[in-house]
Amino acid sequence: xxxxxxxxxxxxxxxxxxxxxxxxxxxxxxxxxxxxxxxxxxxxxxxxxxxxxxxxxxxxxxxxxxxxxxxxxxxxxxxxxxxxxxxxxxxxxxxxxxxxxxxxxxxxxxxxxxxxxxxxxxxxxxxxxxxxxxxxxxxxxxxxxxxxxxxxxxxxxxxxxxxxxxxxxxxxxxxxxxxxxxxxxxxxxxxxxxxxxxxxxxxxxxxxxxxxxxxxxxxxxxxxxxxxxxxxxxxxxxxxxxxxxxxxxxxxxxxxxxxxxxxxxxxxxxxxxxxxxxxxxxxxxxxxxxxxxxxxxxxxxx
Ligand SMILES: NC(=[NH2+])NCCC[C@H](N)C(=O)O
Ligand SMILES: [Mn+2]
Ligand SMILES: [Mn+2]
Numbered sequence: 001x002x003x004x005x006x007x008x009x010x011x012x013x014x015x016x017x018x019x020x021x022x023x024x025x026x027x028x029x030x031x032x033x034x035x036x037x038x039x040x041x042x043x044x045x046x047x048x049x050x051x052x053x054x055x056x057x058x059x060x061x062x063x064x065x066x067x068x069x070x071x072x073x074x075x076x077x078x079x080x081x082x083x084x085x086x087x088x089x090x091x092x093x094x095x096x097x098x099x100x101x102x103x104x105x106x107x108x109x110x111x112x113x114x115x116x117x118x119x120x121x122x123x124x125x126x127x128x129x130x131x132x133x134x135x136x137x138x139x140x141x142x143x144x145x146x147x148x149x150x151x152x153x154x155x156x157x158x159x160x161x162x163x164x165x166x167x168x169x170x171x172x173x174x175x176x177x178x179x180x181x182x183x184x185x186x187x188x189x190x191x192x193x194x195x196x197x198x199x200x201x202x203x204x205x206x207x208x209x210x211x212x213x214x215x216x217x218x219x220x221x222x223x224x225x226x227x228x229x230x231x232x233x234x235x236x237x238x239x240x241x242x243x244x245x246x247x248x249x250x251x252x253x254x255x256x257x258x259x260x261x262x263x264x265x266x267x268x269x270x271x272x273x274x275x276x277x278x279x280x281x282x283x284x285x286x287x288x289x290x291x292x293x294x295x296x297x298x299x300x301x302x
Contacts, residue, residue: 001042001297003094007034008084009049010271012077014070015103015142017061018242020278025049025098027277027286033098036290040298044096047088050081067139068154074141075156078107082161085111085269098289099273101242102129105227106145108271110161112225113149120171120221121146122213122267124257125229126245128177128184128195135183142274146172147187169193171221173213175257176201176232179245198247206253210260223268226261228292230274230285238288240280251288258295270296 009025029046037044053073065071081097085108088095097108102125113119123129129146132153136143141157148157150172151165158165169191178198180188188195194216196209204212217224230238234248249257261267272289280286 001094003092005037005042005044005094005096005297006088007044007046008081008088008095008097010081010097010100010104010107011049011052012074012100012104013055013060014053014073014077015101016140016242017069018276018279019055019057019060021099021101021242021274021276022052022055023277024100024273024275024286027280027283028098028272028275028289031283031287031290033290033293036294037297040294042297047084050077050084052077064139067133067136068141069139071141071154071156074103075160078104078110078160081107082111086114086161089115089269095269096293097271099271099275102142102227102229102273103145104273105129105271106148106157106160108227108269109145109149109166109225112223112269113166114162116221116223118171118221119167120217120224121149121167121173122217122224122226123172123174124176124226124232124249125174126176126179126231126248127229127243128174128180128188130184130187131181132183135181137181152187171217173216175209175213176249178247198249201249201253206249206257207260210257214261214264214266218266224266225269226267226271228270228272230272230289233288238285240276240285241274242276242279243274254292255295258292259300262296262298267296
């Protein structure tokens with residue numbers, strides 16, 4: 001990594017009903033994330049956490065708000081995150097964001113998008129996060145950020161930070177998908193989104209999936225954002241997360257995937273989301289998140 005890395009903590013829990021995912025950034029820091037990345041000879045600086053609205057514990061999980069839970073809080077939080085990400089890129093640095101629930105991806109992508117004509121996105125996740133308030137079974141905005149970045153959904157979310165569409169469907173690749181809602185399946189088919197389901201990962205192997213992903217995106221994009229939801233991995237490795245799904249990607253496969261992305265040197269921004277220490281086993285999931293980051297930033301067996 002030639003660029004300077006700027007670490008941004010994004011302690012949002014507003015995109016879903018479970019408390020604790022807002023503590024994810026600190027749970028990850030407590031594994032000595034910064035020290036461990038520094039020892040890989042990467043210049044990393046922690047910019048601290050984005051300031052979040054106060055959480056109202058009594059109503060946090062209850063109010064559904066026209067099937068857009070905590071909409072105002074999600075908007076306010078993501079405006080701030082987008083600004084921070086924008087400034088980091090403007091400065092020529094590499095943004096590394098740790099969440100927080102996956103609704104923060106909307107802030108990240110909104111901050112990134114003005115710097116790229118054709119931003120690629122790799123969505124490493126059990127889910128598509130392609131719902132809007134009409135298709136969502138839950139009203140949880142963490143199940144929607146990719147749709148909104150693509151221009152679908154509530155106009156305040158679609159036009160967050162800057163008006164208009166942030167990314168194009170032909171620049172998106174989903175990896176590890178195994179829990180899609182009906183509306184998401186329709187959207188993927190209609191828009192021809194390149195999607196490696198868990199069956200594809202099993203059939204092709206993660207090596208080939210990553211090669212095909214990079215060759216699909218490399219020439220047509222001017223930057224690639226890696227959005228890694230820890231529930232993309234199997235819950236045996238990342239139990240501390242709000243929406244675990246069985247039959248996931250293994251840690252070994254993830255190691256291989258991120259080693260490949262490191263070696264290809266094609267990723268221009270990175271986020272890890274959905275670590276919830278209150279649902280975890282002795283901070284295991286935060287440890288795995290840090291390990292994944294180490295591999296991404298160049299940790300090698302040999
Ligand atoms: N980022 C996540 N963990 N998203 C889970 C989304 C689950 C489900 N598809 C929903 O929209 O409610
Ligand atoms: Mn997910
Ligand atoms: Mn997700």
